[in-house]
Amino acid sequence: MTEVAAHSRPSPHIPAADVRVRRLGRAEYEPTWHAMQEFTAQRGADSADELWLLEHPAVYTLGVAGRSEHLPRVANGIPVVRTDRGGQITYHGPGQVVLYLLLDLRRRGLSVRPLVRIMEQAVIDVLAAYGVPAAGRNEAPGVYVDGAKIAALGLRIRNHCCYHGIAFNIDMDLAPFHAIDPCGYSGLAVTQARDLGVADGPELLGEKLVRHLLDRLP
Numbered sequence: 778m779t780e781v782a783a784h785s786r787p788s789p790h791i792p793a794a795d796v797r798v799r800r801l802g803r804a805e806y807e808p809t810w811h812a813m814q815e816f817t818a819q820r821g822a823d824s825a826d827e828l829w830l831l832e833h834p835a836v837y838t839l840g841v842a843g844r845s846e847h848l849p850r851v852a853n854g855i856p857v858v859r860t861d862r863g864g865q866i867t868y869h870g871p872g873q874v875v876l877y878l879l880l881d882l883r884r885r886g887l888s889v890r891p892l893v894r895i896m897e898q899a900v901i902d903v904l905a906a907y908g909v910p911a912a913g914r915n916e917a918p919g920v921y922v923d924g925a926k927i928a929a930l931g932l933r934i935r936n937h938c939c940y941h942g943i944a945f946n947i948d949m950d951l952a953p954f955h956a957i958d959p960c961g962y963s964g965l966a967v968t969q970a971r972d973l974g975v976a977d978g979p980e981l982l983g984e985k986l987v988r989h990l991l992d993r994l995p
Contacts, residue, residue, distance in 0.1 A: 805833070830876055866960070
């Protein structure tokens with residue numbers, strides 16, 4: 778879902794090098810989400826862009842287009858949060874790298890689709906360094922390895938600024954994905970870096986993801 782201001786003036790370009798990176802450790806989903814909303818609502822024309830690197834305790838999140846038939850089919854005790862990002866349902870948990878992008882898209886000359894491609898390519902770049910070939914899909918945003926999803930994407934746009942971002946499976950319990958239709962696709966396989974032979978953990982891969990994303994941002 779996109780909300781666009783009727784009138785606003787473009788601001789000077791701020792290069793990717795000026796992005797502030799916040800490393801938040803393990804953070805509960807709802808307070809983090811509301812903090813992103815508040816940051817976006819209060820930012821001004823000269824506010825620096827930010828990346829928030831973290832992981833969440835176990836939680837399902839349901840996007841604005843989320844449908845009830847994709848919800849958990851078993852009572853596993855994992856909460857479900859209906860949020861304001863695009864897309865359907867996904868799972869977050871320890872061992873998954875979450876990178877939230879709080880960017881002024883107008884200032885960077887970006888629209889949503891090119892930004893999604895940049896996000897996907899940053900994950901692809903990380904995996905390529907380990908010899909793991911990955912790809913995106915135009916019809917189903919995210920990153921896939923041999924048809925299995927390894928990274929999910931979701932964004933919210935307000936007044937030409939975005940928040941939410943990337944969830945990259947590194948070394949986690951994948952069982953909670955089996956209780957849902959990941960991203961709204963029944964039977965979609967899900968994978969993670971550890972199962973593809975990547976020995977490095979979430980902390981190191983999170984830093985690499987940040988670096989590759991910054992390298993690709995205009």
